[in-house]
Amino acid sequence: EPEVTQTPSHQVTQMGQEVILRCVPISNHLYFYWYRQILGQKVEFLVSFYNNEISEKSEIFDDQFSVERPDGSNFTLKIRSTKLEDSAMYFCASTLSGTGGEKLFFGSGTQLSVL
């Protein structure tokens, strides 16, 4: 089965630093998502992206966050100035359509630790 790949698997950064989390969605998918999971808590929606623009974003996705599809294969999440509370597992996902009628394909996640 095709896979969503995420790099790096672990990222450690100092508070206030910028981080970029990278994802390669499944090649023919058109809709892309970022979710995060703080240790021991729910998986939370951050943002959805389609046709080179944000489709929807949650309250968590404030001005410190941005997403980009810099080329035909990568999808990135940037956190401009990391805070301690940004420590979480970040999951990228993709779907072929955005109709809400299909499963999301998730990557294996990037564990971000902000010190």
Next chain:
Amino acid sequence: SQQGEEDPQALSIQEGENATMNCSYKTSINNLQWYRQNSGRGLVHLILIRSNEREKHSGRLRVTLDTSKKSSSLLITASRAADTASYFCATATHTGTASKLTFGTGTRLQVTL
């Protein structure tokens, strides 16, 4: 309760027994999905049930959906030690031009030999 609350929070059973997990939600949905997560790993899709379906099977998995009660259940039959994981329900709503999943709190399943 919040959208997507699983019950129980933790479940411990012996291999060969059946495991039942329940999920409740609050808003109208397009579909409901169940995902599995091994400790510290990614989310693996198990099964999707649409809002107009009442029951669905996939191998040892059986999912039911009661939209009048806004609840779903996941049954794993003849459990194996390898089924040990956290299980999440996720409701899908179609918003804007993309779908969005709202995850529940999860049930941690422990299957012992």
